[in-house]
Every structure is written in structure tokens, then in C-alpha cells.
Amino acid sequence: MIGYQLTIHQAHNLLKTRQLSSLELTRACLERIRQVEPKVHALVTVTDELALRQAEKADRLIAQGDVHPLTGVPVVIKDNMCTKGVRTTCSSRMLANFVPPYEATVVEKLNERGAVIVGKANMDEFAMGSSTEHSAFFTTQNPWDLSRVPGGSSGGSAVAVAADEAIYALGSDTGGSIRQPAGFCSVTGLKPTYGRVSRYGLVAFASSLDQIGPLTKDVTDCAIVLNSIAGYDSRDSTSVPYPTPDYTQCLTTDIKGLRIGVPKEYFVAGMQAEVEQALRAAINKLEELGANVEFEVSLPHTPHALAVYYIIAPSEASANLARYDGVKYGFSYQDTDNMWEALEKTKQFGFGDEVKRRIMLGTYALSAGYYDAYYLKAQKVRTLIRREFDQAFEKYDAVVTPTSPTVPFKIGEKMEDPLQMYLSDVFTIPVNIAGLPAITIPAGFADGLPIGMQLIGKPFGEEAILRIAYAYEQATEWHKRKPEI
Amino acid sequence: MKLSREEVQHIALLARLGLTETELERLREQLSNILENFQILQQVDTTDVPPTAQSIPLQNVTKDDKVAPSLPADDVLANAPQRDGEFFRVKAVLE
Numbered sequence: 001m002i003g004y005q006l007t008i009h010q011a012h013n014l015l016k017t018r019q020l021s022s023l024e025l026t027r028a029c030l031e032r033i034r035q036v037e038p039k040v041h042a043l044v045t046v047t048d049e050l051a052l053r054q055a056e057k058a059d060r061l062i063a064q065g066d067v068h069p070l071t072g073v074p075v076v077i078k079d080n081m082c083t084k085g086v087r088t089t090c091s092s093r094m095l096a097n098f099v100p101p102y103e104a105t106v107v108e109k110l111n112e113r114g115a116v117i118v119g120k121a122n123m124d125e126f127a128m129g130s131s132t133e134h135s136a137f138f139t140t141q142n143p144w145d146l147s148r149v150p151g152g153s154s155g156g157s158a159v160a161v162a163a164d165e166a167i168y169a170l171g172s173d174t175g176g177s178i179r180q181p182a183g184f185c186s187v188t189g190l191k192p193t194y195g196r197v198s199r200y201g202l203v204a205f206a207s208s209l210d211q212i213g214p215l216t217k218d219v220t221d222c223a224i225v226l227n228s229i230a231g232y233d234s235r236d237s238t239s240v241p242y243p244t245p246d247y248t249q250c251l252t253t254d255i256k257g258l259r260i261g262v263p264k265e266y267f268v269a270g271m272q273a274e275v276e277q278a279l280r281a282a283i284n285k286l287e288e289l290g291a292n293v294e295f296e297v298s299l300p301h302t303p304h305a306l307a308v309y310y311i312i313a314p315s316e317a318s319a320n321l322a323r324y325d326g327v328k329y330g331f332s333y334q335d336t337d338n339m340w341e342a343l344e345k346t347k348q349f350g351f352g353d354e355v356k357r358r359i360m361l362g363t364y365a366l367s368a369g370y371y372d373a374y375y376l377k378a379q380k381v382r383t384l385i386r387r388e389f390d391q392a393f394e395k396y397d398a399v400v401t402p403t404s405p406t407v408p409f410k411i412g413e414k415m416e417d418p419l420q421m422y423l424s425d426v427f428t429i430p431v432n433i434a435g436l437p438a439i440t441i442p443a444g445f446a447d448g449l450p451i452g453m454q455l456i457g458k459p460f461g462e463e464a465i466l467r468i469a470y471a472y473e474q475a476t477e478w479h480k481r482k483p484e485i
Numbered sequence: 486m487k488l489s490r491e492e493v494q495h496i497a498l499l500a501r502l503g504l505t506e507t508e509l510e511r512l513r514e515q516l517s518n519i520l521e522n523f524q525i526l527q528q529v530d531t532t533d534v535p536p537t538a539q540s541i542p543l544q545n546v547t548k549d550d551k552v553a554p555s556l557p558a559d560d561v562l563a564n565a566p567q568r569d570g571e572f573f574r575v576k577a578v579l580e
Contacts, residue, residue: 101560195541208539237546238539307523318500327573332566339576340501348503356502360493360512361519363500377526379536384529386537418515419522435540459540 003028004074004164005482008221011167012069015062022062022072025167026055026116029074033118033165036485040141042150042159043119044079044089054116061114069224071114076160076169079120080127081212082201083107086117090203091135092125094330094350104201105236106170106212106229113228118166121156125352126321127177127205129153130424133415134354141411142184143483144449148408151181151424157215158185163485168225169215174206175309176403176428178213179440183403183452186442186481188222188469189215193460194435195240197226198233206316207238209309209432218479219441219470223247226462242460250463251470256290258468260455261297261396266427271405274446279402282443282453282472286400289471297399299388304381305430310422311365311378312433317355318362324350357418386434393458398465401427403440403452427454437462441469442478486524487517 003025006014014020033046051074058072077083080090082100084107089095103111110117124134132140132155140155142148143163150159154171158181161169171178173191182189190213197212204210214225230244262283267276287293326332326346333345351359365374392399404424414421431438436456443453453472457465473479493513497504504512558571567574 098564101556101563194539195543234548237548238541238543240541240543301529304526304529307526310519311523311526322500326566327575329564330566334566337576339578341503342576343501344503347501348505351502353508356504356508357512357515359500359502360496360516364496364516364520367496367499373527374523376536377529377531379538380531380534381526381529382537383534384531386540419519433540 004032006167007217008069008073008167008224011073015072016067018062022055022058022116023052025072026051026074026118029118029166036163036165039146039485040143040159040163041138042122042140042156042163042165043076044091044122044137044156045087045120047086047117047119050086051116051118058114058116068113070110070228072116073168074116074118074166075110076119076121076157076166077107077117078123078154078157078169078171080123080172080203081107081170082203083117083120086120088120088203090126091123091137092351092355093136094324096331098329102201105198105233107201109229119160121154121160121169123156124153125355126203126317127153127172127174128317128354128358130176130180130421131414132156133411134352136352139411142408143485144186145408147410148449149184149411151184151408153177154215155181158182158187158189161185161187161215161217162483168217168221170212171215172202172210172212173432174209174313175432176425178215179403179428179438179452179454180425182215182440184408184450186450186478187215187217188219188439188441188479189213190222190226190439190462191431191437192226192230192462193437195238196437196460196462197229198231198236198239200233200235204320206313207320208316209313219466219473220248220251222439223251223466245463247462247466250467252467253471253474254290255286255468255471258291258398258464259396260286260291260293260468261392261399262293262295263297263299263302263399263401264295265299265302266401271402272407272446275402275406275451278444278446278451279453283400285475286468286472289475291468297392297396299392299430301381301385301388302430305385305433306422306426308378308381308385308433309429310361311374312382314358314362315365315375316362318359318366321355321359382433385430389434389436398468399456401454401456403427403454407446407449407451431456435459437465439465439469441473444478486521488513488520
């Protein structure tokens with residue numbers, strides 16, 4: 001096996017026993033980036049020099065016997081997480097030249113464990129989108145079919161892993177932005193429970209929904225990365241002061257007696273027939289493995305989740321993005337002496353179409369006369385959605401659904417119709433609204449295009465979904481397939 | 486329900502977002518369409534349902550009032566579009 005194809009746990013075993021050096025592995029990934037990047041365009045910035053420096057440092061740590069599972073292993077970071085001294089653009093003209101003066105907590109944690117950062121991943125601008133087509137710089141291509149989108153907004157992170165540019169990646173998920181691209185690219189993606197991972201240094205989109213998580217080549221790697229990034233952080237008051245278990249301990253193939261619910265609202269018109277077939281087959285496999293699968297679960301407010309999300313997320317975004325005033329950092333319109341004109345033009349030229357659309361939508365939903373009918377109403381329905389999940393989890397250990405209603409769509413296909421684009425997140429959005437953890441794993445292909453299965457867990461119940469995902473993965477071969485690029 | 490030009494202009498002003506004529510017209514179409522879709526929420530009975538602002542069981546998280554070092558001024562000002570010594574330079578607010 002070639003170095004860049006390794007998983008974290010495989011690479012760790014070779015590094016620990018000195019059969020492979022971090023420098024060799026890092027050079028292999030950088031060479032792979034040079035080969036495939038002209039085809040997939042997953043990275044906004046390739047951090048060669050930083051990576052080689054970090055690899056040398058990792059090799060010194062390993063020589064001293066100071067080896068963590070992530071030491072010396074190359075990673076790609078979504079470009080909305082602050083990396084000190086390395087530009088962090090959010091794939092926006094607004095932040096095209098922004099160089100953060102501090103590290104995000106997750107980056108700090110990876111660095112403390114001797115990580116090697118090889119690049120910053122492309123995304124939809126400010127994480128608003130489902131295809132990376134809303135990146136201000138370029139669109140990332142799906143390695144399984146270069147004419148199709150990789151999903152979004154963490155599309156660059158998903159592609160970096162699927163195309164072996166890095167061993168793993170970090171993404172962020174506000175309405176499906178880790179899981180939908182993971183599903184579209186046939187990699188494993190986890191959105192932890194809201195509050196499990198610190199958001200300090202993650203450029204804010206919708207603060208009550210955003211959460212950072214791993215994109216990896218298998219479930220074991222997913223648990224390893226979660227171990228490293230989870231935990232309380234005094235700099236993020238919404239991170240919870242709960243103990244963090246060792247997530248690798250729950251990875252057993254025995255899921256006998258676990259109760260899994262299949263909600264009927266997720267198998268509705270509009271779902272592609274091949275996706276439904278693949279999911280039915282995956283559900284059969286879970287039953288074969290000994291899980292008790294039941295089809296009686298009902299989450300009746302599922303059809304309302306999309307509207308709830310597209311009111312709450314843009315409302316929070318409209319407040320968060322008010323900070324881009326051209327004064328402290330970022331793009332700044334200078335061709336006027338008028339303060340208001342400078343402010344308006346800074347945003348006009350700094351932001352792309354989707355960001356403007358969401359700022360407008362959110363500002364409208366929060367404005368006098370519409371607040372009760374839109375924002376407050378959405379917050380109330382949010383309560384009902386959470387209650388429904390709470391009730392389901394009284395009876396089930398996990399809920400299983402498709403990750404997306406379709407396989408990856410064509411580049412350009414949904415760009416003229418924002419609502420159609422929003423609908424591609426219909427199965428991932430309810431999870432963020434309720435603040436739950438959910439994992440996506442490869443569950444099949446339709447004409448060579450990936451299909452993902454989503455397992456949703458109870459709050460802080462990452463262990464149950466990791467365990468089920470692991471059991472399924474070990475009984476199937478989907479995660480071992482590689483795209484030909 | 487279709488938004489008027491004036492409504493779109495009003496929202497843009499609240500957001501201090503500059504828009505071209507083309508953008509304004511396109512947003513009028515798109516926002517009207519999206520908002521109409523959101524009417525689905527009006528079917529949901531939310532009598533006596535409290536709103537949820539966030540999903541975790543934490544409230545009023547406070548911190549000790551401790552003095553700690555902050556970033557050096559040069560680091561903070563390094564990204565400033567217009568700098569004047571130790572200050573961010575801004576356009577005149579009062580004429």
C-alpha cells in the first residue's frame with residue numbers, strides 16, 4: 001500500500017515501529033496533492049513548508065518515544081478554522097488575505113499531538129452551501145466523477161480524504177456540512193453533539209448549530225480524531241464540562257440487541273430509487289448483525305425542519321456576519337470618504353451571492369413585524385423537533401436514515417434554484433436543529449456514485465453510533481473502494 | 486406573497502448591504518419564493534410551546550473576573566486595512 005492511502009491507525013503502527021517516518025508520509029501526501037489537485041481542486045492553500053517542519057518535529061517526538069495516534073499524520077483543515085500565521089479565507093473574498101493571530105482550539109489540540117497540517121480545504125463561502133460551488137475561488141470536483149459536486153460545505157475536506165491528499169481532515173457541520181460531502185465522496189464523517197467540541201477559532205456561521213468534526217477513511221480513525229478534539233474549553237462557553245470517554249473503546253462488532261429505529265418520514269417521495277435500495281440493503285445488514293430494527297418510528301415534524309433551519313441559520317448568520325465592516329480585518333472598500341457607503345460596499349464586494357441571500361433572509365426574519373411569524377415560530381418548532389427525537393431515543397439506541405436523498409449531482413445543476421440546493425440537506429438538517437450527534441458511513445454505490453448511511457444518536461451518545469457504524473463497516477467493503485482519478 | 490422593491494431595499498439597509506439593481510431584483514424573486522415555502526410552519530400548532538435558542542442544558546455560564554494577558558497590539562492590528570499607530574483607522578463618523 002502506498003503511504004498516502006493509509007488510515008490513521010495503519011500509519012500510526014508504521015510510525016511507532018519506525019517502519020515509516022512522518023517526513024516520508026508527509027512527502028507522499030504532498031506529492032499526491034501535486035498529482036491530483038489539478039483535477040479535484042480541494043485545497044485553497046497547500047502548506048508545504050509548515051507540513052515539512054511539523055513532520056520533522058513529529059519524527060523527533062517519535063524518536064523520543066512520545067507518540068500519540070495522530071503524531072506525524074498528515075491532516076487537512078477546513079478553511080474556516082483559524083490557523084495561526086496561515087491564511088484562513090472561509091473561501092470568501094472578504095477574508096482572502098486574512099492571517100489569524102491565534103489558533104482555533106481544535107488546531108491547537110492537533111498540534112499538541114504532533115499533527116502535520118498539509119493544507120486548508122476549500123468550502124462554500126462561510127460554510128453556506130451544499131456543493132462548494134459557492135466558494136469565491138473555485139469549485140471542488142467529486143473524485144468519483146469530476147463532472148459532479150463533492151457536496152458541501154466541507155467539500156474540500158471530504159475530497160482531500162477521498163482522493164488521499166491527506167490521511168484525515170477536519171470539517172464543520174451546521175446543517176449537514178460534514179455528513180453530506182462525506183456521503184457524496186464515500187468517506188466517514190461525524191458531527192459530534194453540539195457542545196462536545198470547542199468552536200473557539202471556528203469562524204462563526206450559525207452559532208447554535210455549528211459543530212466541528214472529523215472526516216476519515218474509516219470509523220476507527222473517526223474515533224481516534226474525536227478523542228483528540230473533544231472536551232471542554234473555557235474559551236467556548238457552549239462547550240460542555242462533561243468527561244470525554246475513550247471513543248475507540250466502544251468499537252466492537254457486536255451489536256446484538258441494540259435497538260435501531262427507521263423513521264418513515266425519511267423514506268418519502270423525492271428520494272432516488274437507488275438510494276432507497278442501498279439503504280434498505282444496509283438496514284438488512286444491520287439486522288443480520290443482530291440489531292433490533294424497527295420501522296415504527298415517527299418523527300412527524302421532519303418536513304418542517306428545512307424551513308426551521310433556513311430561518312434560524314440565516315438569522316444567526318446575519319448577526320455573525322455584521323462584524324465584516326472593513327475596519328479590523330478583511331476586505332475593505334476604500335474608494336469613498338463616507339462611512340456608510342464604505343460599509344455597504346465592503347459587504348457588496350466582499351460577499352458572494354449565497355452569503356448575501358442568507359444575510360437578507362436572516363435580517364428579514366429578525367426584523368420588526370416579522371420576528372414572531374418567522375424567527376420565534378421557527379424556534380418553537382425547533383422545540384417540537386427536539387422533543388420528537390427525545391421520545392424516539394427513549395426506545396432506540398440510534399436512528400438510521402440515508403445521508404442525502406440523491407447521489408452527487410452535476411456541477412451547475414442546482415445553482416439557479418436556491419431552494420433545490422437547500423433540499424439536498426433535508427436529511428441532515430434535523431440533527432443540527434436538535435443538537436444531536438450523527439455519523440455518515442459509506443453504504444453503497446449507484447452507477448459508481450457513492451451513497452451514504454446516516455446514524456443519529458442521542459445527545460452525547462457518540463459511542464452507540466460509532467459502535468453500530470463500526471460493526472457495519474467491518475461487515476462490508478464499501479469503505480475500501482477508491483476512486484480512480 | 487411577493488416582496489416589494491421597497492421591502493427588499495429596507496432589509497438591505499438594515500443589513501447595511503449594498504446591492505446592484507440586478508441583485509435587488511433577483512433577491513426579490515428568490516426571497517419571495519423561499520419565504521412562501523416557509524409558510525409551511527404556520528400549519529404547526531405551537532400553542533404553549535416554548536422557543537429553543539440552543540440545544541444544551543447549560544445556562545448563564547460565567548467566568549471568574551481574572552486578569553490575563555491578551556494578544557500583542559501588533560498581532561491584533563496586523564490584519565487592519567487602515568492602521569494609524571496603535572489604532573484602527575476608520576472613516577469619519579461625525580462630520
